[in-house]
Amino acid sequence: MLLLAIAAATAIPVDAKLLDGLVEHEAVITGHGETVTCNGPALADIVARLGAPQGKAVYGEALGFTVLASARDGYKVRFSLGELDAMLGASKAIVAVRCNGAMLDSADGPYRLVVPGEQRGARSVRQLESLTLER
Numbered sequence: 001m002l003l004l005a006i007a008a009a010t011a012i013p014v015d016a017k018l019l020d021g022l023v024e025h026e027a028v029i030t031g032h033g034e035t036v037t038c039n040g041p042a043l044a045d046i047v048a049r050l051g052a053p054q055g056k057a058v059y060g061e062a063l064g065f066t067v068l069a070s071a072r073d074g075y076k077v078r079f080s081l082g083e084l085d086a087m088l089g090a091s092k093a094i095v096a097v098r099c100n101g102a103m104l105d106s107a108d109g110p111y112r113l114v115v116p117g118e119q120r121g122a123r124s125v126r127q128l129e130s131l132t133l134e135r
Contacts, residue, residue, distance in 0.1 A: 011130040031121035038096035044084040072127040
């Protein structure tokens, strides 16, 4: 899947199979006057599962890789591989499966990209549908 996902920039559906077995993390975000605590696997771990370079391999050409997150309604945001890498940007973004202890409803889920620490919540994508690793 590594070469296919990178060479063809294939959109990989975000589903239970993709997230299966990954460690869940907690992320807290505040937006529109509400603080929300969400749980799910780290986006960096999911991107590694898609075949993205990791650790010491994130240099040179690998820094040109991006991850496109697409929502059911067509909304899209992009992350660089460098900002997700633990030694560079160290983003704490997660793909939430639960917020405030409850599974996500159809307005937010079934999956939501949650990016704590950003001044605006514009990249905390509701109704996350797919991820595409591109170079």
